Amino acid sequence: MGKRKKPLPKKTSQMMFLYFGIVLVGIALFNLFNNQPETKYVPYSQFEEMGQSCQLEKVQITADKIVLYPVGYDEETGNDLTYYTYPIPDQNLAAKLEEWNIPVYEGMIERGASMLDIVLTWVVPIGIFYLIWRFLMKGMLNKRAGVMNFQKTEDKLVADRDTGVTFSDVAGQEEAKESLQEIVKYLHDPNKFTAIGARLPKGALLVGPPGTGKTLLAKAVAGEAKVPFFSMSGSEFVQMFVGVGAARVRDLFKQAQEKSPCIVFIDEIDAIGKKRDTNMSSNDEREQTLNQLLSEMDGFDSKKAVVILAATNRPEILDAALLRPGRFDRRVIVDKPDLKGRIAILEVHAKKIKMEDNINLTDVARATPGATGADLANIINEAALLAVKHGYEKVRQDDLEVAVDVIIAGEVKKDRILSDHEKRSVAYHEIGHALMAVKLPNANPVHKITIVPRTRGALGFTMQLPTEEKYLVTLEEMQDQIAVMLGGRAAEEIVFGQVSTGAANDIERATETARRMITLYGMSERFDMMALETLSDVYLEGSTIRHTSPETQAIIDEETLHIIRTQHKRARDILKQNIKALSRAAEFLMDKETITGEEFAGILASE
Numbered sequence: 328m329g330k331r332k333k334p335l336p337k338k339t340s341q342m343m344f345l346y347f348g349i350v351l352v353g354i355a356l357f358n359l360f361n362n363q364p365e366t367k368y369v370p371y372s373q374f375e376e377m378g379q380s381c382q383l384e385k386v387q388i389t390a391d392k393i394v395l396y397p398v399g400y401d402e403e404t405g406n407d408l409t410y411y412t413y414p415i416p417d418q419n420l421a422a423k424l425e426e427w428n429i430p431v432y433e434g435m436i437e438r439g440a441s442m443l444d445i446v447l448t449w450v451v452p453i454g455i456f457y458l459i460w461r462f463l464m465k466g467m468l469n470k471r472a473g474v475m476n477f478q479k480t481e482d483k484l485v486a487d488r489d490t491g492v493t494f495s496d497v498a499g500q501e502e503a504k505e506s507l508q509e510i511v512k513y514l515h516d517p518n519k520f521t522a523i524g525a526r527l528p529k530g531a532l533l534v535g536p537p538g539t540g541k542t543l544l545a546k547a548v549a550g551e552a553k554v555p556f557f558s559m560s561g562s563e564f565v566q567m568f569v570g571v572g573a574a575r576v577r578d579l580f581k582q583a584q585e586k587s588p589c590i591v592f593i594d595e596i597d598a599i600g601k602k603r604d605t606n607m608s609s610n611d612e613r614e615q616t617l618n619q620l621l622s623e624m625d626g627f628d629s630k631k632a633v634v635i636l637a638a639t640n641r642p643e644i645l646d647a648a649l650l651r652p653g654r655f656d657r658r659v660i661v662d663k664p665d666l667k668g669r670i671a672i673l674e675v676h677a678k679k680i681k682m683e684d685n686i687n688l689t690d691v692a693r694a695t696p697g698a699t700g701a702d703l704a705n706i707i708n709e710a711a712l713l714a715v716k717h718g719y720e721k722v723r724q725d726d727l728e729v730a731v732d733v734i735i736a737g738e739v740k741k742d743r744i745l746s747d748h749e750k751r752s753v754a755y756h757e758i759g760h761a762l763m764a765v766k767l768p769n770a771n772p773v774h775k776i777t778i779v780p781r782t783r784g785a786l787g788f789t790m791q792l793p794t795e796e797k798y799l800v801t802l803e804e805m806q807d808q809i810a811v812m813l814g815g816r817a818a819e820e821i822v823f824g825q826v827s828t829g830a831a832n833d834i835e836r837a838t839e840t841a842r843r844m845i846t847l848y849g850m851s852e853r854f855d856m857m858a859l860e861t862l863s864d865v866y867l868e869g870s871t872i873r874h875t876s877p878e879t880q881a882i883i884d885e886e887t888l889h890i891i892r893t894q895h896k897r898a899r900d901i902l903k904q905n906i907k908a909l910s911r912a913a914e915f916l917m918d919k920e921t922i923t924g925e926e927f928a929g930i931l932a933s934e
Contacts, residue, residue: 499668514552530635535661538701541638561598572616588632737782759818
């Protein structure tokens with residue numbers, strides 16, 4: 328028994344019918360125009376012969392030709408053959424026609440249309456207009472469908488109620504995990520909280536720099552509580568049409584209550600939660616979305632265990648109504664990890680990688696102060712890639728150290744060949760930094776010195792590692808930091824009598840440190856403890872906002888210059904007193920290109 332043929336889709340059949348209709352119209356037009364008389368050219372002399380022999384019934388004279396209608400021509404059907412010729416200067420033409428008794432007409436010639444004319448004049452334009460019409464209609468229908476169906480969100484409900492992440496996968500954020508444990512307990516047993524009359528927590532705001540693990544923590548809460556996990560970004564709510572975002576918020580909370588207990592996670596909530604104002608340029612769509620979010624947080628059934636988690640790295644721009652109690656009840660700080668936290672994060676990621684037994688993750692953690700969890704994960708992965716690149720089956724300690732250098736300064740730039748003079752200048756520059764770090768009491772110890780160019784623009788660098796985690800920095804420590812930064816330029820000036828562009832980054836960091844000493848930290852005798860600037864976007868390492876007059880700003884510039892000049896002179900004096908150690912260490916560095924802190928200390932001890 329044969330298979331039944333599937334009927335063509337309705338859209339396809341309509342298209343075929345339309346094209347078939349266009350072809351029929353073209354054929355009909357062709358037949359209509361093809362009924363026009365066929366015209367044949369004859370010479371002017373033959374025209375005269377036909378006139379003399381009474382073969383012509385009439386003629387039609389136009390500007391460019393003479394049309395000849397033979398005897399017996401049928402005007403109604405127009406199927407007979409006609410002739411034409413081109414006029415020549417003949418003053419006797421009118422007299423000849425009168426003699427031949429042939430009537431004369433004037434006007435445009437009605438000629439037949441060819442098949443090509445019909446196609447170009449009718450079929451092609453109709454086809455083009457139809458395609459344009461289809462394109463416009465399709466776009467309008469899609470937009471209309473988008474507007475009419477905006478209530479459908481793109482939320483992702485984690486399959487099997489499992490995000491695959493628990494608190495054991497999150498390291499270096501012990502305080503944050505402790506703050507979120509209460510939410511886990513509540514999701515496990517909401518009745519335990521309602522029985523005592525406790526108000527159910529509605530939301531928690533995760534605040535911290537990028538890469539610290541805010542999204543990972545939210546997934547871990549859902550994984551620990553074993554509840555569904557809705558995840559959306561704040562930018563997904565803000566659409567072109569006003570009201571779309573609000574509808575998505577309504578639909579999201581409707582789905583959440585149907586799946587309770589569950590967690591709703593809104594990443595980058597600052598996209599919809601910015602402070603509302605009365606500016607004419609305000610975004611109506613974003614404000615309506617925010618208003619709907621506030622309304623849903625106040626109005627959804629408190630008996631259903633739905634907890635809202637949100638993440639941002641710009642809490643200072645969030646609307647006050649979003650942060651009040653009853654909405655986001657608590658703020659959980661997810662900050663950059665300390666030394667202990669970095670070690671724990673490295674250990675978590677190292678479990679997934681094959682490593683040698685003598686790996687020391689503490690040294691890696693010490694070499695990465697200020698690194699986030701994402702940075703540390705990247706270092707472990709980079710070390711694994713390096714091990715594969717060099718043909719090793721396990722990651723070695725050298726791979727980890729190289730990975731740290733790659734993350735900090737970039738890859739080695741092999742095609743950058745320095746001249747002998749440039750190489751000597753870079754060597755003395757870096758030893759200048761290192762020697763100042765050794766001679767100053769409050770500077771961090773030297774870990775590595777290299778003059779190998781890197782892809783991020785550095786021709787070399789000196790790595791210093793702190794012996795312990797510090798959360799307070801004194802005036803003397805900041806002064807020593809500036810002196811170390813300026814030690815490279817000072818060494819070039821003393822040895823070569825030159826200033827070069829190699830100190831650009833050092834000067835920039837020294838100037839910023841000196842300015843913050845005056846404007847933020849109250850370390851200026853002239854201004855005492857007056858706050859002259861404030862930090863903006865703290866978690867994004869943003870710039871400062873000035874609160875000073877132009878006159879005060881000029882004084883701040885003078886004070887900054889004074890600090891830099893003082894520490895520059897101090898660096899020059901120390902290096903001049905240790906010129907032999909500077910030269911010997913620089914020559915050793917030129918030969919080896921990279922030396923460790925222990926090797927550098929050995930060179931200084933031999934003096």
